Amino acid sequence: MAIDSMLQRQVMGRFATGVTLLTTRFDEGVLGMTANAVMSLSLEPPLVVVSVDKKNSMHECVMRGKCFALNMLRADQEEISRRFAISGPKDFSGLRLTAAETGAPILVDAIAYVDCKLVEILPGGDHDMFVGEPIAGEVREGEPLIFFGGEYR
Ligand SMILES: Cc1cc2nc3c(=O)[nH]c(=O)nc-3n(C[C@H](O)[C@H](O)[C@H](O)COP(=O)(O)O)c2cc1C
Incomplete structure (x- = not known):
């Protein structure tokens, strides 16, 4: 029998990850969402x-825009992570933004x-895995924001 989802959250939460701001561009505009299932x-x-929850607005927007970008957050960007982890309209104000190939x-x-x-889109229960072909990218200096045990480090 499968373990319950709370235990799965706790166990997988012991796997420390970085944190990304997942963004997309589609007909009506742009959207962002905090993501670490990367x-x-x-x-x-x-x-x-x-991997994106099918209930999240990001899911439909990536399907429409057929593109996404992953921005690896810096240690001092916890506020950005929190801002884009709340459901509903996202506020890009105050962020220094540019675009690469997809927009x-x-x-x-x-x-x-x-x-x-x-x-490609690979099914995975209540999530879908969006497979992306990277067409632009860049590495910069800085320490990463870490997520571990449900907390930022
Ligand atoms: C650290 C962190 C990582 C997250 N990673 C993911 C993820 O990989 N996939 C996902 O679907 N949601 C993830 N979430 C949850 C979404 O950010 C959250 O549900 C968001 O409100 C969705 O917004 P939307 O419904 O407007 O798209 C994460 C949240 C946090 C705090």
Whole structure:
């Protein structure tokens, strides 16, 4: 029998991760969402994955825009993570933003970003895994924001 979801949260919460601001661009505009279910899937060909809850507005927006960017947050960007982890309209005010290839917002002050074309959608229960082909990216200096045991480190 499967373990309950609370125990799964606690166990997987012991797996320390970085934190990203997942962004997308679609017809009506742009959207951002905090995400840590992120993985480098393949190098040949280059592929990355982000897992998104089907209930989140980000899910429909990535499906529409067929692109996404992952911005790896810096240690002092906890406020950005909190701001984009709240359901509903997202506030990009005060952020230094640019765009790369797809038009998804790129955070100038993040420690790295990867800008992707959506190439596949893999089903996973109440989430879908969006597989992206990176078409632009950059690495910058700085320490990462860490998420562990449900807290920022
Ligand atoms: C540290 C952290 C990581 C998160 N990672 C994910 C994730 O990988 N996938 C996901 O669907 N939601 C994730 N969430 C939850 C979303 O950020 C949250 O549900 C958000 O409010 C969704 O907004 P939306 O419904 O407007 O798209 C995470 C939240 C936090 C605080």
